[in-house]
Amino acid sequence: MRSILAEALLNRIASERFRAFSAGSSPLCRVDPQAVALLRTLGYDTKALRSKCWVEFLAPTAPVMDVIVLIGGTMLRTAWPGEPLVLEWHIPTELQPDHILSDQVAHIYGLLEARIAHLASQPLDLFKEASGEESISLVA
Numbered sequence: 595m596r597s598i599l600a601e602a603l604l605n606r607i608a609s610e611r612f613r614a615f616s617a618g619s620s621p622l623c624r625v626d627p628q629a630v631a632l633l634r635t636l637g638y639d640t641k642a643l644r645s646k647c648w649v650e651f652l653a654p655t656a657p658v659m660d661v662i663v664l665i666g667g668t669m670l671r672t673a674w675p676g677e678p679l680v681l682e683w684h685i686p687t688e689l690q691p692d693h694i695l696s697d698q699v700a701h702i703y704g705l706l707e708a709r710i711a712h713l714a715s716q717p718l719d720l721f722k723e724a725s726g727e728e729s730i731s732l733v734a
Contacts, residue, residue, distance in 0.1 A: 595626040596665045596685050600706050602638050608714035617648035628699045661721050
């Protein structure tokens with residue numbers, strides 16, 4: 595759920611500078627319905643969102659990542675093409691059964707929104723050596 599929210603957020607906040615993707619180590623066969631419901635409520639187009647495994651981004655045809663953000667989980671340390679910068683964010687995902695689920699998803703969205711807004715405000719040179727490119731790819 596967190597990576598889908600992060601993908602949607604960054605692609606909305608800074609699509610002119612970033613191209614975001616989401617992936618997990620054990621993706622479900624579908625995008626989390628609570629995440630989709632929240633994003634739709636907030637006016638996001640969710641048609642292109644899909645559950646993906648991070649291994650997909652190791653394929654020769656995959657976009658080369660400049661930055662990888664680990665969101666509260668562990669990803670197998672691997673030799674990523676292009677040697678991207680790897681950031682680790684600890685965003686809780688444990689949903690409490692005695693709390694309203696939609697409120698918890700909105701809280702996670704708010705945590706991600708603050709971090710992503712900060713990330714998007716940084717100069718591109720902070721993430722990689724100047725290469726003349728005007729945007730970078732990121733997987734969360």
